[in-house]
Amino acid sequence: MPKETITPRQQDYSQWYLDIVQNADMADYAEVVRGCIVFKPTGYAIWEAIQRGLDDRIKATGHVNAYFPLLIPRSFLMKEAEHIEGFAPEVAEVTRAGGEDLAEPYVIRPTSETIIGHFYAKWVRSWRDLPLLINQWANVMRWEMRPRPFLRTAEFLWQEGHTVHATEADAERETLMILHDVYGDFMERDMAVPVIKGLKTEREKFAGGLRSYSLEAMMQDYRALQSGTSHNLGQNFARAFNITFTDQQNTIQYAWTTSWGVSTRLIGAMIMVHSDDEGLVVPPRLAPVQVVVVPIYKNDTERSSVLQAVEQVTADWAGRLRFKVDDRPNLTPGFKYNEWELKGIPVRVELGPRDVQQQNVAVARRDIPGREGKQIVPQAGLTAYLETLLTTIQQVLYDRALRFREDHTYTIQRFDELADAVERGFARCYWAGSSEDEQRIQSDLKATIRVIPLEQPGTAGTCILTGKETTQQVIFGRAY
RNA sequence: CGGGGCGUGGCGCAGACUGGUAGCGCACCGCGUUUGGGACGCGGGGGUCGUGGGUUCAAAUCCCUCCGCCCCGACCA
Numbered sequence: 001m002p003k004e005t006i007t008p009r010q011q012d013y014s015q016w017y018l019d020i021v022q023n024a025d026m027a028d029y030a031e032v033v034r035g036c037i038v039f040k041p042t043g044y045a046i047w048e049a050i051q052r053g054l055d056d057r058i059k060a061t062g063h064v065n066a067y068f069p070l071l072i073p074r075s076f077l078m079k080e081a082e083h084i085e086g087f088a089p090e091v092a093e094v095t096r097a098g099g100e101d102l103a104e105p106y107v108i109r110p111t112s113e114t115i116i117g118h119f120y121a122k123w124v125r126s127w128r129d130l131p132l133l134i135n136q137w138a139n140v141m142r143w144e145m146r147p148r149p150f151l152r153t154a155e156f157l158w159q160e161g162h163t164v165h166a167t168e169a170d171a172e173r174e175t176l177m178i179l180h181d182v183y184g185d186f187m188e189r190d191m192a193v194p195v196i197k198g199l200k201t202e203r204e205k206f207a208g209g210l211r212s213y214s215l216e217a218m219m220q221d222y223r224a225l226q227s228g229t230s231h232n233l234g235q236n237f238a239r240a241f242n243i244t245f246t247d248q249q250n251t252i253q254y255a256w257t258t259s260w261g262v263s264t265r266l267i268g269a270m271i272m273v274h275s276d277d278e279g280l281v282v283p284p285r286l287a288p289v290q291v292v293v294v295p296i297y298k299n300d301t302e303r304s305s306v307l308q309a310v311e312q313v314t315a316d317w318a319g320r321l322r323f324k325v326d327d328r329p330n331l332t333p334g335f336k337y338n339e340w341e342l343k344g345i346p347v348r349v350e351l352g353p354r355d356v357q358q359q360n361v362a363v364a365r366r367d368i369p370g371r372e373g374k375q376i377v378p379q380a381g382l383t384a385y386l387e388t389l390l391t392t393i394q395q396v397l398y399d400r401a402l403r404f405r406e407d408h409t410y411t412i413q414r415f416d417e418l419a420d421a422v423e424r425g426f427a428r429c430y431w432a433g434s435s436e437d438e439q440r441i442q443s444d445l446k447a448t449i450r451v452i453p454l455e456q457p458g459t460a461g462t463c464i465l466t467g468k469e470t471t472q473q474v475i476f477g478r479a480y
Numbered sequence: 481c482g483g484g485g486c487g488u489g490g491c492g493c494a495g496a497c498u499g500g501u502a503g504c505g506c507a508c509c510g511c512g513u514u515u516g517g518g519a520c521g522c523g524g525g526g527g528u529c530g531u532g533g534g535u536u537c538a539a540a541u542c543c544c545u546c547c548g549c550c551c552c553g554a555c556c557a
Binding site: 014015018029034086089090111140142144145146151152156158214225226227228229261262263264265266294296297298299302329330331332333334335336337338339341350352353354355362370371374479480 | 514515516550551
């Protein structure tokens with residue numbers, strides 16, 4: 001019995017991931033362009049679903065979309081000292097065009113704070129212009145040393161929101177609102193990926209920003225994936241680009257800006273959180289195809305009666321279920337079962353002569369792979385049954401991921417427990433150490449403070465390193 | 481950028497040490513039999529052996545150059 005080769009997770013997690021990407025037909029290596037990938041239709045469809053989920057929320061919270069240039073004058077990047085320091089190593093430049101060397105090279109945007117800042121300076125005059133709430137869907141480029149499909153590629157797709165506010169409090173409110181109501185809500189509800197929301201440490205915050213918040217998810221190899229970030233940029237970029245406004249008292253003030261983004265990395269998160277050794281698992285709310293129907297027949301007579309039954313059964317699915325009928329000839333049903341399992345379709349409906357006879361169908365759920373997840377269901381009421389099943393699967397995936405994270409999160413009291421904890425998951429502990437202490441831990445244990453969770457116990461404890469009394473707990477982990 | 485591996489039909493590989501003009505599996509095409517967990521038989525098509533140079537009567541094979549990709553590490557959404 002030939003089997004597609006997916007390396008088991010236990011054996012080699014990193015290879016498992018690449019096998020899933022490859023075998024589920026998500027992406028192709030762009031062999032001719034270093035560090036880039038081709039999003040194949042299956043992978044791109046996931047991105048489109050992500051875009052829809054986010055775009056709806058972004059607009060529902062009062063933002064509008066716009067688009068800024070891909071190329072940024074190099075000098076723009078220089079205007080914010082910390083920003084250029086953070087991004088310089090990974091920017092690509094265009095130095096020649098139209099057959100001649102450019103007087104000033106352009107950089108290909110690694111992010112758009114600077115060019116957007118330039119325009120915001122023109123657009124913002126009065127407090128009445130604020131808040132300015134704009135989002136853009138774009139590609140960006142960061143010349144990464146070590147690319148991996150979806151998780152880290154030289155060119156990637158994302159959305160970046162850029163807003164301007166009159167007060168620090170407004171900017172902070174925006175930053176947190178995005179974190180909770182847009183990113184958190186989307187990831188947990190649509191992607192079924194539980195996240196820990198919190199503040200980044202100084203070392204890990206956005207280059208040039210005031211403070212950064214992020215959403216961290218745990219992958220099945222216990223490593224943390226930063227799945228989204230929301231930055232309060234303070235007045236740093238307003239000063240660098242002269243974004244000012246006249247307030248009600250007729251005094252000119254620097255504005256407060258924010259930026260926030262999530263990228264195609266989310267596809268990697270989806271894969272690594274939910275998939276198994278049989279292949280990809282796509283959560284129903286995100287799935288471009290939620291239900292695949294596999295008709296079974298031996299001859300033309302059976303074929304027509306089976307396809308007729310399929311027609312009847314699926315008659316009221318449009319608008320309620322996203323589905324497709326796999327009537328490719330000359331492929332055995334068994335082959336199709338395995339293929340759709342590999343591709344992560346949440347539910348499979350099998351319909352053969354026996355089912356026509358008995359007014360049943362066989363329903364297989366992807367969250368329970370193989371025959372175990374299969375049961376016989378009457379055709380009557382099937383649509384409602386499937387809708388419920390999809391909801392159930394969505395919930396099961398979320399619960400499973402949450403339990404996994406909780407089972408692998410260790411609350412520790414002593415520093416000597418840290419090494420072992422980050423080996424097997426997240427370590428949660430009181431922390432009052434310095435950036436230098438973090439640096440040392442990163443060198444020694446390859447672990448970093450992923451986030452300072454917004455949810456804190458509210459009671460004081462002892463820092464695992466310094467022994468100081470503190471109320472702040474942090475999450476240590478190894479990161480992607 | 482350091483360490484390792486690899487470039488041969490679409491994919492995965494063998495052939496290389498010992499030079500003689502390219503082969504296997506899967507996929508693909510045709511016909512027939514099949515079809516409830518990855519079907520089978522027969523027939524067929526498809527390869528500038530990553531690039532450039534060198535050695536040789538002769539190079540996938542030996543030598544040199546360059547390019548690319550993957551993996552592992554330091555940097556990152």
